[in-house]
Amino acid sequence: MKTFKSIFTAALILGAAVVATTSANAAGEVEKPTRQSWSFGGPFGKFDRGQLQRGFQVYREVCAACHTLNKVAFRNLADKGGPEFSDSQIKALAAEYKIKDFDDKGEPIERDGRAADRFPKLFVNSDAAAAVHGVAPPDFSVIAKARGYSRGFPLFILDAFPGMAYQEHGVDYVAALLTGYTKPDDLNWNKYFPGHAIKMAKPLSADQVAYADGTPTTEAQYAKDVSAFLYWAAEPKMEERKRTGLNVMLFLLVFAGLMYFTKKKIWADAH
Amino acid sequence: MSGHSTYVPQSAIGRWFESRLPILGLMHGSFVSYPTPRNLNYMWTFGAMLSFMLVAQIITGIVLAMHYTPHVDFAFASVEHIMRDVNWGWFMRYAHANGASMFFIAVYMHMFRGLYYGSYKAPREVLWILGVIIFLLMMATAFMGYVLPWGQMSFWGATVITNLFSAIPLVGEAITTWLWGGYSVDNPTLNRFFSLHYLLPFMLVGIVILHVWALHVVGQNNPAGVEVKNVQRDTLAFTPYATAKDSFALVLFLIVFAWFIFYVPNYLGHADNYIEANPLVTPAHIVPEWYFLPFYAILRAIPSKLGGVVAMFGSIAVLAFLPWLDTSKVKSASFRPVYKVFFWVFVLVSIGLGYLGAMPAEGGYVIAARILTAYYFGFFLLIMPLLGMFETPKAVPATIADAVLAKRGNVVMNPAE
Numbered sequence: 184m185k186t187f188k189s190i191f192t193a194a195l196i197l198g199a200a201v202v203a204t205t206s207a208n209a210a211g212e213v214e215k216p217t218r219q220s221w222s223f224g225g226p227f228g229k230f231d232r233g234q235l236q237r238g239f240q241v242y243r244e245v246c247a248a249c250h251t252l253n254k255v256a257f258r259n260l261a262d263k264g265g266p267e268f269s270d271s272q273i274k275a276l277a278a279e280y281k282i283k284d285f286d287d288k289g290e291p292i293e294r295d296g297r298a299a300d301r302f303p304k305l306f307v308n309s310d311a312a313a314a315v316h317g318v319a320p321p322d323f324s325v326i327a328k329a330r331g332y333s334r335g336f337p338l339f340i341l342d343a344f345p346g347m348a349y350q351e352h353g354v355d356y357v358a359a360l361l362t363g364y365t366k367p368d369d370l371n372w373n374k375y376f377p378g379h380a381i382k383m384a385k386p387l388s389a390d391q392v393a394y395a396d397g398t399p400t401t402e403a404q405y406a407k408d409v410s411a412f413l414y415w416a417a418e419p420k421m422e423e424r425k426r427t428g429l430n431v432m433l434f435l436l437v438f439a440g441l442m443y444f445t446k447k448k449i450w451a452d453a454h
Numbered sequence: 455m456s457g458h459s460t461y462v463p464q465s466a467i468g469r470w471f472e473s474r475l476p477i478l479g480l481m482h483g484s485f486v487s488y489p490t491p492r493n494l495n496y497m498w499t500f501g502a503m504l505s506f507m508l509v510a511q512i513i514t515g516i517v518l519a520m521h522y523t524p525h526v527d528f529a530f531a532s533v534e535h536i537m538r539d540v541n542w543g544w545f546m547r548y549a550h551a552n553g554a555s556m557f558f559i560a561v562y563m564h565m566f567r568g569l570y571y572g573s574y575k576a577p578r579e580v581l582w583i584l585g586v587i588i589f590l591l592m593m594a595t596a597f598m599g600y601v602l603p604w605g606q607m608s609f610w611g612a613t614v615i616t617n618l619f620s621a622i623p624l625v626g627e628a629i630t631t632w633l634w635g636g637y638s639v640d641n642p643t644l645n646r647f648f649s650l651h652y653l654l655p656f657m658l659v660g661i662v663i664l665h666v667w668a669l670h671v672v673g674q675n676n677p678a679g680v681e682v683k684n685v686q687r688d689t690l691a692f693t694p695y696a697t698a699k700d701s702f703a704l705v706l707f708l709i710v711f712a713w714f715i716f717y718v719p720n721y722l723g724h725a726d727n728y729i730e731a732n733p734l735v736t737p738a739h740i741v742p743e744w745y746f747l748p749f750y751a752i753l754r755a756i757p758s759k760l761g762g763v764v765a766m767f768g769s770i771a772v773l774a775f776l777p778w779l780d781t782s783k784v785k786s787a788s789f790r791p792v793y794k795v796f797f798w799v800f801v802l803v804s805i806g807l808g809y810l811g812a813m814p815a816e817g818g819y820v821i822a823a824r825i826l827t828a829y830y831f832g833f834f835l836l837i838m839p840l841l842g843m844f845e846t847p848k849a850v851p852a853t854i855a856d857a858v859l860a861k862r863g864n865v866v867m868n869p870a871e
Binding site: 226254255259321324325328329330331336342343345348350352353377417419420423424425427428431432435436438439442443445446449450453 | 544548709725
């Protein structure tokens with residue numbers, strides 16, 4: 184028995200050694216983004232409407248020149264659980280966009296946007312976008328879920344657990360990237376971008392977008408607001424999901440309690 | 455199914471029907487009066503969870519298929535359409551995607567349970583082999599399902615795995631082209647994967663029925679690993695005893711499932727799969743879903759492509775031979791002190807292989823993967839056959855009733871045989 188205990192210990196030590204060497208290998212890559220505190224993090228998280236509206240403003244005035252939002256419809260901006268712009272605001276916003284369509288004779292036309300339209304494409308396809316920009320700027324509809332980073336062993340395991348749950352890797356990465364241009368003499372160098380050489384030159388600077396609600400107009404604030412907006416764009420049903428989740432959890436916990444006592448009563452005569 | 459049924463319908467219509475098609479009696483015999491060993495622990499509740507997950511996956515899957523478009527130009531957008539525009543679409547998709555993971559969590563628990571308590575040993579060989587077939591079908595179904603959203607990991611995962619067949623000598627290239635329906639993973643591949651992803655779950659249902667049938671012929675194994683000798687003393691009726699216990703365990707399982715769906719729905723996925731498939735851009739690391747990682751690690755641990763493919767498929771095929779590789783007379787690891795140690799090391803090795811499968815195939819990772827792969831095969835091909843000959847098992851209780859009483863401590867256990 185003793186020999187097997189020692190085999191077991193040896194296996195554990197071997198495992199620990201593997202983990203130690205491998206995590207040492209992984210180090211020395213790009214710096215990990217800082218974990219921000221978001222209003223929408225955690226099981227009870229909700230979006231901050233003001234932040235989403237400011238974030239949309241930043242998207243529209245800065246990012247939208249190159250980055251599309253193809254999966255989002257104008258009407259979504261008025262949906263519950265989103266920026267919740269008013270219907271008249273959405274109508275006015277949509278009308279500022281030109282949408283390619285066909286008239287009733289089948290002739291191609293350009294008409295004013297409606298609330299039901301999605302944000303239009305800027306280019307016919309990604310090749311056309313790449314021809315202008317060097318690389319095609321990615322669409323922003325799900326970008327906050329399409330980026331991420333690993334916190335490494337063992338933290339990545341804890342990310343799944345109640346109380347420590349962490350789902351905001353992507354949005355933290357986006358916020359970090361936007362403020363990661365730390366070499367003033369090289370606007371295409373980014374601290375957080377893999378390989379550091381990023382095609383997109385530093386997009387944000389202080390006082391670039393005029394906020395109406397008195398929020399500080401700093402680079403970091405813009406980065407946070409637009410990242411929050413992009414997280415909503417990627418997860419527009421998040422508030423509905425978490426709210427439903429609470430009801431489901433309460434039901435299941437009570438149900439589990441009832442099932443426990445039912446099982447106990449049934450088995451009382453079995454042993 | 456096993457002839458235990460004493461079912462007599464209450465109503466005249468019931469009796470009329472029963473004498474023409476005894477399906478109610480079959481159900482009664484299988485899920486009501488069916489005798490279950492009275493010493494089963496909670497590791498025996500995963501079968502119920504697996505049945506639940508199969509049905510849940512089929513229902514959510516059918517609804518998703520109503521809104522999904524299997525075309526390279528529309529698949530990614532149609533998934534986002536489900537997430538944004540379909541009523542409760544986000545729930546259906548997150549339940550289906552996380553449901554696959556829950557299915558595998560349950561099946562791995564179920565398999566480790568079988569491995570620990572020797573559930574594959576006579577007379578349950580056919581039952582076990584049917585289980586291995588179910589596992590294989592599950593893996594094929596899950597793999598093809600992961601391709602459907604047509605993200606970067608979908609596309610590149612499909613490319614890597616289908617390319618494995620090109621390692622087969624002489625006919626490999628032809629088989630790969632035939633699988634793809636062309637010269638690369640493209641629209642025909644996506645279409646056939648969708649078709650097969652819809653077909654295989656129903657084949658799974660068929661094999662699961664055989665699995666349950668075989669189970670009900672030979673009866674359940676149990677933690678003591680001794681067969682039922684006296685139905686009165688050793689067993690309890692499936693309903694209400696097993697039904698109540700399985701239901702309680704299922705609700706606990708649902709709490710975990712709901713946690714994933716509602717609070718960490720993307721934890722088990724990969725961010726790159728939210729980038730639409732692009733055949734011209736290869737992701738930095740191509741990683742399969744977590745439940746394939748141990749096998750992926752075995753594949754990459756072998757320096758030759760063909761060798762890796764053989765080892766990967768061999769690592770699953772070897773399971774089918776367990777009933778004959780394990781030479782021990784005693785089933786349950788509770789009475790096998792040495793096997794127990796090797797078993798727990800095997801569990802750690804499997805988890806370790808899973809971790810290594812997610813890491814890049816370089817340096818220390820490869821060496822570690824080779825060591826663990828050697829243990830994986832050594833466990834089945836050397837330890838299991840030899841241990842049965844050299845290990846001295848502890849005294850096994852004579853009957854299940856004795857095992858239960860011994861646990862309560864009021865009767866001295868009789869040594870077996």
